[in-house]
Amino acid sequence: MTTKIVLTSEDIRRTLGRMSHEIIEHNRDLANLVMVGMRTRGVPIAHRLAENIKRYEGTAIPVGVLDFSLYRDDLASRNIQPVVKSTSIPVSIDGKVVILVDDVLYTGRSARSAMDALIDMGRPSSIKLAVMIDRGHRELPIRADYVGKNIPSSRNEDVRVQLIETDGVDEVSIYNPGGAQGE
Amino acid sequence: MSNMEKERSELLTEESEQINWTKKHLLDIDDFSKAEFDLVLKTASAMKEILSRPIKKVPALRGKTIATLFYEPSTRTRGSFELAAKNLSADVINLTPASSSIVKGESLIDTLHTLQAMGVNAVVIRHSMAGAPYLAAKHARASIINAGDGWHAHPTQALLDMYTVYEQKKRLKDLKVVILGDSRHSRVARSNILGFTGVGAKVTLCGPLTLLPPSINYKYHPYPGIEIEPDIQKALNGADVVMVLRLQKERQHSGLMPDIREYKNHYQLNRQRFALAKPDAMLMHPGPVNENVEIEPELIRCPASVIDRQVANGIAVRMALLYLVIGGKNDEI
Amino acid sequence: MMKSKLILKDGLIIDPARSIEVRGDVVIEGGKIIDSGPGAAASHSENADVVELNGMIITPGFIDMHCHLREPGFEDKETIKTGSLAAAAGGFTTICAMPNTQPPADSASTLSFIAQTSTRDSLVRVLPIGCVTAGRAGRELAPMIELAGAGAVGFSDDGSPVGDAWIMLRALEYSKPLGLPIINHCEDLSLVANGQMNEGKISTLLGIPGNPSISEEVMIARDTILAEYTGAWVHIAHISTAGGVEIVRQAKRRGVRVTAEATPHHLCLTEYAVMDYDSMARVNPPLRTQADIEALIEGLNDGTIDIIATDHAPHTADDKAQEFGLALPGISGFETALAVLLSLVHAGKIKMADLLYKMSAGPAAMLSSTGLKLGTLEKRAVADIAIIDPDHEWTVDSSVFLSKGKNSPFHGTRLKGKVKATIAGGKFVFNEIGKN
Numbered sequence: 001m002t003t004k005i006v007l008t009s010e011d012i013r014r015t016l017g018r019m020s021h022e023i024i025e026h027n028r029d030l031a032n033l034v035m036v037g038m039r040t041r042g043v044p045i046a047h048r049l050a051e052n053i054k055r056y057e058g059t060a061i062p063v064g065v066l067d068f069s070l071y072r073d074d075l076a077s078r079n080i081q082p083v084v085k086s087t088s089i090p091v092s093i094d095g096k097v098v099i100l101v102d103d104v105l106y107t108g109r110s111a112r113s114a115m116d117a118l119i120d121m122g123r124p125s126s127i128k129l130a131v132m133i134d135r136g137h138r139e140l141p142i143r144a145d146y147v148g149k150n151i152p153s154s155r156n157e158d159v160r161v162q163l164i165e166t167d168g169v170d171e172v173s174i175y176n177p178g179g180a181q182g183e
Numbered sequence: 184m185s186n187m188e189k190e191r192s193e194l195l196t197e198e199s200e201q202i203n204w205t206k207k208h209l210l211d212i213d214d215f216s217k218a219e220f221d222l223v224l225k226t227a228s229a230m231k232e233i234l235s236r237p238i239k240k241v242p243a244l245r246g247k248t249i250a251t252l253f254y255e256p257s258t259r260t261r262g263s264f265e266l267a268a269k270n271l272s273a274d275v276i277n278l279t280p281a282s283s284s285i286v287k288g289e290s291l292i293d294t295l296h297t298l299q300a301m302g303v304n305a306v307v308i309r310h311s312m313a314g315a316p317y318l319a320a321k322h323a324r325a326s327i328i329n330a331g332d333g334w335h336a337h338p339t340q341a342l343l344d345m346y347t348v349y350e351q352k353k354r355l356k357d358l359k360v361v362i363l364g365d366s367r368h369s370r371v372a373r374s375n376i377l378g379f380t381g382v383g384a385k386v387t388l389c390g391p392l393t394l395l396p397p398s399i400n401y402k403y404h405p406y407p408g409i410e411i412e413p414d415i416q417k418a419l420n421g422a423d424v425v426m427v428l429r430l431q432k433e434r435q436h437s438g439l440m441p442d443i444r445e446y447k448n449h450y451q452l453n454r455q456r457f458a459l460a461k462p463d464a465m466l467m468h469p470g471p472v473n474e475n476v477e478i479e480p481e482l483i484r485c486p487a488s489v490i491d492r493q494v495a496n497g498i499a500v501r502m503a504l505l506y507l508v509i510g511g512k513n514d515e516i
Numbered sequence: 517m518m519k520s521k522l523i524l525k526d527g528l529i530i531d532p533a534r535s536i537e538v539r540g541d542v543v544i545e546g547g548k549i550i551d552s553g554p555g556a557a558a559s560h561s562e563n564a565d566v567v568e569l570n571g572m573i574i575t576p577g578f579i580d581m582h583c584h585l586r587e588p589g590f591e592d593k594e595t596i597k598t599g600s601l602a603a604a605a606g607g608f609t610t611i612c613a614m615p616n617t618q619p620p621a622d623s624a625s626t627l628s629f630i631a632q633t634s635t636r637d638s639l640v641r642v643l644p645i646g647c648v649t650a651g652r653a654g655r656e657l658a659p660m661i662e663l664a665g666a667g668a669v670g671f672s673d674d675g676s677p678v679g680d681a682w683i684m685l686r687a688l689e690y691s692k693p694l695g696l697p698i699i700n701h702c703e704d705l706s707l708v709a710n711g712q713m714n715e716g717k718i719s720t721l722l723g724i725p726g727n728p729s730i731s732e733e734v735m736i737a738r739d740t741i742l743a744e745y746t747g748a749w750v751h752i753a754h755i756s757t758a759g760g761v762e763i764v765r766q767a768k769r770r771g772v773r774v775t776a777e778a779t780p781h782h783l784c785l786t787e788y789a790v791m792d793y794d795s796m797a798r799v800n801p802p803l804r805t806q807a808d809i810e811a812l813i814e815g816l817n818d819g820t821i822d823i824i825a826t827d828h829a830p831h832t833a834d835d836k837a838q839e840f841g842l843a844l845p846g847i848s849g850f851e852t853a854l855a856v857l858l859s860l861v862h863a864g865k866i867k868m869a870d871l872l873y874k875m876s877a878g879p880a881a882m883l884s885s886t887g888l889k890l891g892t893l894e895k896r897a898v899a900d901i902a903i904i905d906p907d908h909e910w911t912v913d914s915s916v917f918l919s920k921g922k923n924s925p926f927h928g929t930r931l932k933g934k935v936k937a938t939i940a941g942g943k944f945v946f947n948e949i950g951k952n
Binding site: 067069070071075076077078079080081083084085086087088116117120121122 | 203204222225226228229230231232233236237238240241242243246271503506507510511512
């Protein structure tokens with residue numbers, strides 16, 4: 001079993017800064033953006049991106065929280081039932097550009113579930129996906145619009161994102177359990 | 184950051200211990216831990232947000248079938264369960280055995296075998312006999328959800344009442360909850376006693392002694408910590424929550440009380456009496472209300488009344504429970 | 517060729533009627549006991565079958581004053597044949613059948629049907645109890661003189677109380693010259709209301725309508741007063757409450773002609789057996805509290821309670837596999853009675869000989885009208901015998917009951933002590949000696 005740190009707290013700060021700039025660059029009308037963080041760690045990342053944008057451009061972008069558990073396609077097969085937490089998006093998403101934010105993009109199934117959830121809540125003009133880490137191994141035709149870092153990984157590795165808000169430290173690491181058991 | 188802190192303050196339990204739901208059936212809340220109450224209330228809160236959406240439907244229970252099996256008439260509870268199931272994309276079948284079939288003919292056990300053969304995942308049972316859901320749970324592979332059994336329990340009602348209080352007061356511990364009326368024949372009262380005392384609230388039962396659970400009057404006291412106060416003025420004094428129970432009109436010929444007139448004079452909740460409760464007290468009623476019997480009509484839609492909110496919250500709480508009970512890994516049916 | 521004598525060798529002879537407790541032998545010939553005591557076998561060894569008992573208890577066969585054989589009318593629950601098989605397996609050699617059959621035993625013709633069927637089908641002695649009121653309806657007296665002439669050993673509307681005080685008073689007066697007891701099921705139905713279990717903490721928690729102890733106490737008080745007034749004999753069936761025991765005790769002190777019985781289940785189970793809505797523990801009167809059990813045991817020990825009776829009440833599986841409130845009350849009790857009661861002996865709450873007395877000599881005293889010498893091992897007594905291994909441990913499996921009624925709250929319970937053989941009229945009617 002091995003653990004390798006791939007992003008330090010300084011790396012994370014810089015990566016999120018770059019992603020914020022990319023979002024600004026590609027979205028002229030910042031006032032039409034809504035940032036939606038996917039629970040759990042997509043939420044603090046969404047807040048940080050919004051704070052960056054506020055700092056760089058002076059525009060406050062509303063940030064929502066999305067729990068997509070009830071949209072998962074594996075509810076009937078998971079051994080551990082996800083705890084459903086509340087979803088709260090402070091503004092209507094009708095006609096808005098929604099930036100969906102998550103920490104890691106892997107199979108794409110979470111993003112699929114989250115998009116289904118969003119569409120049930122309104123009709124955004126478009127949905128874009130921002131992820132801090134893309135580790136590959138997609139099972140659905142989904143790609144991210146904004147990627148912090150591509151980290152090629154094997155399936156039996158675990159990419160672990162830790163953030164101050166949830167875990168007390170900013171760090172991304174690859175954890176290899178040394179066997180076949182992934183998470 | 185602030186969001187996370189807010190979430191923690193919402194917890195009912197001291198520690199934010201994450202627990203997983205382990206109950207196959209929902210028969211009673213007598214064995215609920217604080218953490219389990221907490222999980223139900225939190226999940227209900229998530230479900231309530233869904234009810235505020237234009238499309239009040241999520242796919243969580245797609246492909247699952249829920250049967251409602253009501254041996255007693257009930258429009259509210261059954262409708263609430265049905266809507267909850269449909270909001271979660273489950274398929275619902277409603278069975279209403281003729282009331283005579285309780286006494287003769289197709290037994291509860293036979294009916295469950297039939298439902299089993301149909302492949303239902305959960306059976307929501309309402310029955311006039313205490314313990315019927317326990318009998319069902321012994322004979323069914325599906326999950327059994329108790330929607331009210333005799334005088335025994337109405338767990339989903341208690342959970343929705345707790346959720347409604349919690350939503351407004353942001354706490355349950357140490358609140359003074361007065362249950363007013365005929366608690367002797369009330370499963371709602373029994374379940375609320377267990378629920379509210381289970382999370383540290385203080386429960387007072389008020390009513391004529393003939394309408395309180397019989398053993399309370401005499402030598403045995405099955406509910407440690409609850410207060411019995413036959414004097415309505417003393418009972419209501421300082422109440423945070425006043426829960427008024429329905430008075431079945433047939434009680435007045437049962438020998439347990441003289442008549443409705445006497446009851447109204449001494450136990451009806453009216454404005455003057457309700458004023459004895461705290462200024463921010465909540466007024467609750469499990470419905471259906473017997474207007475101008477147990478409660479003065481003017482109070483039903485007064486600002487303190489949350490009777491309609493109880494109905495709305497009932498759907499959210501039942502969604503939460505259905506999700507918790509059958510939303511996880513598929514059992515062999 | 518069949519030998520003429522049967523010798524039970526080297527057992528612990530307990531004959532509570534004569535306060536005898538001695539290691540020895542019992543010799544049987546012609547359906548009677550011809551000798552017993554230490555070394556009794558020695559002088560009878562020729563032409564005898566010998567059964568070695570190695571210290572097992574030899575005691576008079578049990579007499580049950582209260583059971584339901586269901587025939588005629590409810591043969592799907594039990595027949596006289598299956599009931600007698602179960603009784604024999606429980607060590608019973610005389611059983612008194614309650615008259616709540618269909619038709620009820622309120623006529624000589626029904627009694628004679630029971631007598632004929634018993635002669636044909638039964639391994640043990642069946643004595644009928646006749647109705648107190650016609651059709652058990654509680655309104656008019658049954659023809660008690662006719663019933664006594666047809667062999668009734670007492671009168672009861674059991675299953676239902678004689679609710680009307682005036683009828684009870686007349687029944688006591690009318691039956692007094694017959695010297696037979698009116699056996700009343702003491703529950704004031706207006707106080708029972710819809711009660712299905714003991715009213716108390718558990719009934720409140722379970723939401724099951726309660727049957728308060730006062731429903732029994734009120735009627736026991738009434739009946740002792742009526743017995744005192746008439747000087748007639750009232751027997752209190754299945755007493756279950758501490759208050760009831762005290763009322764009987766006071767009445768006996770005043771010289772009232774009252775006797776009382778308690779059942780194994782009321783002596784050994786509390787209302788907690790109903791937790792989980794177990795319909796097997798639904799019974800009338802209901803299972804009460806530990807305090808009531810202590811009072812019943814005290815009543816047994818001080819003589820307030822004269823006998824133990826099973827109230828064997830077999831039911832079909834369907835009768836019980838229902839919602840608690842719909843399930844029929846009753847416990848199939850023959851085959852567990854002794855073993856259940858031995859738990860009281862093992863716990864030191866009652867002496868072995870006293871327990872056996874309440875199951876043999878005690879009830880025999882109530883059956884003096886039969887003219888039979890029952891409930892003792894003395895010379896020339898009927899050779900009705902139970903052989904007991906008090907240390908045999910076993911687990912109750914109601915599915916193998918000989919009774920049609922598998923309705924037992926003791927199913928799955930580990931018990932210590934078992935009837936190993938039963939001899940009725942000198943013949944083995946049940947024998948598990950040598951079997952584990």
